Amino acid sequence: MNDLTLHTNFCDNYTRAAFTHDYVFSFTLDHMFYAVKMDNVDARTLVLFTTLDRAAKSKGGAVSLRFRPTNAIKRAIVEMGNVVYKCTAASFAALCESNKYNKGENAEKLITEKVFGETWYKDSVPFTDGADVSHYQVKFQGATFCKETQLF
Numbered sequence: 001m002n003d004l005t006l007h008t009n010f011c012d013n014y015t016r017a018a019f020t021h022d023y024v025f026s027f028t029l030d031h032m033f034y035a036v037k038m039d040n041v042d043a044r045t046l047v048l049f050t051t052l053d054r055a056a057k058s059k060g061g062a063v064s065l066r067f068r069p070t071n072a073i074k075r076a077i078v079e080m081g082n083v084v085y086k087c088t089a090a091s092f093a094a095l096c097e098s099n100k101y102n103k104g105e106n107a108e109k110l111i112t113e114k115v116f117g118e119t120w121y122k123d124s125v126p127f128t129d130g131a132d133v134s135h136y137q138v139k140f141q142g143a144t145f146c147k148e149t150q151l152f
Contacts, residue, residue, distance in 0.1 A: 033092035
């Protein structure tokens, strides 16, 4: 199986298993932090927005589906989606440095509180069972969608 076929199969299986197909993608681009809503994201779109990463053999060598957009893909997401929050990358970095959470958790916290007006709390609901906020999955650049052991 070639890499593109594996990637496509991964995205197809992820889409079938996922609780929601609505996302808030977040990332930094041109010194700005963006949060962009996109509804009804299909497997073919995920192929464009994601990469497959393989863990080191010492860590089991498992494959994972990751949100690793290039700058061109980030620009396309901004154009295709609905920008719901934007601030400087420096202010997002300052937020991240001011607490114990990682960048993905900080993005989810910021989006939950600023965009949806809800109180954020850290959880670990599986992608098959629920969304991060409202009916949206929140993904910050570099986020893992899932590992192959969760799909195959």
